[in-house]
Amino acid sequence: MTPQSTPTDDVFGPALARATVHAQRWLAGTAERRVPPRSSPAQAIAAVEARLPEGPTPADVVVDELAALAEPGLMSFGSGRFFGWVVGGTQPAPLAADWMVSAWDQNVGMRAMSPGPAALEDVAGRWLLDLLGLPSGADVGFVTGATSANLTCLAAARDQALRTAGWDVEQHGLAGGPRVRVLVGAERHVSVDLALRYLGLGAPQAVVADEQGRIDPAALAETLAQGEGPTVVCLQAGNIHSGACDPMAQAVAAAHARGAWVHVDGAFGLWAAASPTLAPMTEGLAGADSWATDAHKTLNVPYDCGIAVVADPEPLRRAMGVHAAYLADFHEAADPVEKTPEMSRRARGLPVWAALRALGRSGVADLVDGLARHARAIADGLGRIEGAQVLNDVVFTQVCVAFEDDARTRRVIERVLADGETWMSGSRWRDRDVLRVSVSNAATTDEDVERAVAAVRRAAR
Structure with a gap:
């Protein structure tokens, strides 16, 4: 039986063919298309409102209808003239890899379930550490975005800070334990505050920043000296208004002198470390304890792909890992589920592998x-x-x-x-x-x- 006549093709072929037509047409029109959506939010809602169908519809017809309903409300993020928020585009190799990820439909929570994609994600993680100059023994987890990357890293930070203070948060929870003090720059991104809220740590304490949004290391050292107990310091690589990075070497030294965990929110700015020209902006970055970034923002892979990196794997795996009888271990390497909040997820690290394989260091x-x-x-x-x-x-x-x-x-x-x-x-x-x-x-x-x-x-x- 030839590949063209397999039953799978008969089932999926018509819908995939229509999806390919619509996708290629959308991509081909990016250069000259108006950047904003043609419809407003209210118009988009009105256009798609419909009752649930009583019976089935052929898949290829559904794809055509989806394109007709959605496209008037699509922002042209892929346009070279889109400069809104901090939203990247995508490139051919990671886009094609993302299509393959959907077609393969693998769950990479455990290596035994999907050893090939899990191994490729391992390689992508090692390449990232090398590229960004981060510790080679760090754990890398592929999550949904920069917010979830901050959440993942700060969960490890919370675990380790409390454990150092003699409190087992996994066993006892937060109630009754010492308060974790979190210091942030006055111009940090709100996703850090959101992650802290999710983790039950409450609002952080802001430290003064300069005119470009960089935390003042002297003010940080003074604030650190004014308190005690488990402490986490959140730094920033890439201010959303100025693009500036906090003075990493000074800030990390001040924090570590007081026994604090240092986390770096580098949603888009962490990638400056990959450029020999721009890397001086991030000097001292590798001395932190954890780092969060988003491959969609600067590396230009498709949504969604946040990246959480933790220098010491143990607190990350304590905070994120789960063990049950049916989750049998058949290998020595850590399962991806031990590095992220999700037990089930798509192989979102593969587009990162494809992007890095296609681009190389240079x-x-x-x-x-x-x-x-x-x-x-x-x-x-x-x-x-x-x-x-x-x-x-x-x-x-x-x-x-x-x-x-x-x-x-x-x-x-x-x-x-x-x-x-x-x-x-x-x-x-x-x-x-x-x-x-x-x-x-x-x-x-x-x-x-x-x-x-x-x-x-x-x-x-």
């Missing part, structure tokens, strides 16, 4: 350098628009621009988004409304930069 460095170069070019272009002021030192991929007053800044943002040529987020930073640009897509070209700057210039007029 390709990743070129990708990261290219994003930073385009950010500088956008800043230069926007800075020449009458009334515009670039508020941050453009050291990585973020640019924040304000006009003479908040009202004009808001009008410019509204006009940029209505124009549709580019997408840049509005935000508020340093007590000013800002137009925030996040360069996160490897597809961005010099022409995209010129067109985006021209769109803002038109809006500013």
